[in-house]
Amino acid sequence: MAITNKNQALDIGFKLQDYTITKVLSSGGFSFVYLAHDPNKKVVAIKEYMPTGLVLRNQGATVQLDDHGELAIFKQGLKSFFEEGLSLAKIDHKNIVRVLNFFRANNTVYMVMKYERGKSLQEYILAHENPISENFVRRVFAELLNGLREVHTHKLLHLDIKPANIYIRLDGSPVLLDFGSARQTLAESKSNVPLSYTPGFAPPEQYYERQHLGPWSDIYSIGASMYACLYRATPQAANLRVTKDNLEPAKSLGSNIYSQELLTLIDECLKLDHLARPQSVFSLQKQIMMLSPAQDGPKSSLVNKIKKVLNTPL
Numbered sequence: 001m002a003i004t005n006k007n008q009a010l011d012i013g014f015k016l017q018d019y020t021i022t023k024v025l026s027s028g029g030f031s032f033v034y035l036a037h038d039p040n041k042k043v044v045a046i047k048e049y050m051p052t053g054l055v056l057r058n059q060g061a062t063v064q065l066d067d068h069g070e071l072a073i074f075k076q077g078l079k080s081f082f083e084e085g086l087s088l089a090k091i092d093h094k095n096i097v098r099v100l101n102f103f104r105a106n107n108t109v110y111m112v113m114k115y116e117r118g119k120s121l122q123e124y125i126l127a128h129e130n131p132i133s134e135n136f137v138r139r140v141f142a143e144l145l146n147g148l149r150e151v152h153t154h155k156l157l158h159l160d161i162k163p164a165n166i167y168i169r170l171d172g173s174p175v176l177l178d179f180g181s182a183r184q185t186l187a188e189s190k191s192n193v194p195l196s197y198t199p200g201f202a203p204p205e206q207y208y209e210r211q212h213l214g215p216w217s218d219i220y221s222i223g224a225s226m227y228a229c230l231y232r233a234t235p236q237a238a239n240l241r242v243t244k245d246n247l248e249p250a251k252s253l254g255s256n257i258y259s260q261e262l263l264t265l266i267d268e269c270l271k272l273d274h275l276a277r278p279q280s281v282f283s284l285q286k287q288i289m290m291l292s293p294a295q296d297g298p299k300s301s302l303v304n305k306i307k308k309v310l311n312t313p314l
Helices: 071-089 120-125 134-153 181-190 215-231 239-243 260-269 279-288 302-310
Strands: 019-027 031-037 043-049 055-057 063-067 099-105 108-114 118-120 166-169 173-178
Touching: 019 043, 043 071, 071 099, 071 108, 118 120, 118 302, 120 166, 120 215, 134 166, 134 173, 134 215, 134 279, 215 260, 215 279, 260 279
Parallel strands: none
Antiparallel strands: 019 031, 031 043, 043 108, 055 063, 099 108, 118 166, 166 173
């Protein structure tokens, strides 16, 4: 079989088991995400494990190792992707992408997810000329933390939280997409797979000291995402901050925009030392609960929402 472009997606109209591909939603160094519909015409999103640098697609749909690919590394990443899908399928939380099905085909694996209508937080930020309001930031991230807490309870880390992976539904509720832990597995194998993190949102331990990864790593990314709502751009990358920290503290950047309490919390989440950050989502939620009501809109039910979560046994 002749080898075609390594980034070639499945054709529109391709029949993938019971699903029909209708559109390519996104592509990257690790996977393709497709829009598809099932036999009942229900729209779903399908994520295909396709690590560039390890595999190519031959004529048709089959995935195979490229000339430099390493079978053991590919299988290790595939196993992590599969286990992540199985774990996510056990999580039924409105703020976490819902996994509907998981199967093997074409020498790789596929994750079928509920398709969410709306737009990403990144699109929301770019659509506004001014920083996102504090009430919006508090509401979105308070809800998102409810979901992230559930993820951590299942012994999973996200490892790629950023505005592009925070989706805002049409009703305004957020949902966390595109987990990166399988990509992290490939990175730990020192393969030639592209970056397993997003500069500006990944904590320093994701670059240098992966043995220190933990809930606090996702909390750094939460802080960076809140900072992006204020800054309207990507924060300085953590690996550059380690060498020369030029990241302006949120307390000074947003002194006339957000409350000092929220700004201080953002700065705490962005500490380079992982031990100096809030150590768990539970801890971060408690700190948010203690914030004074924001002044840029009507008082929300934030405190009641978080109290309800904190009082729910793990």
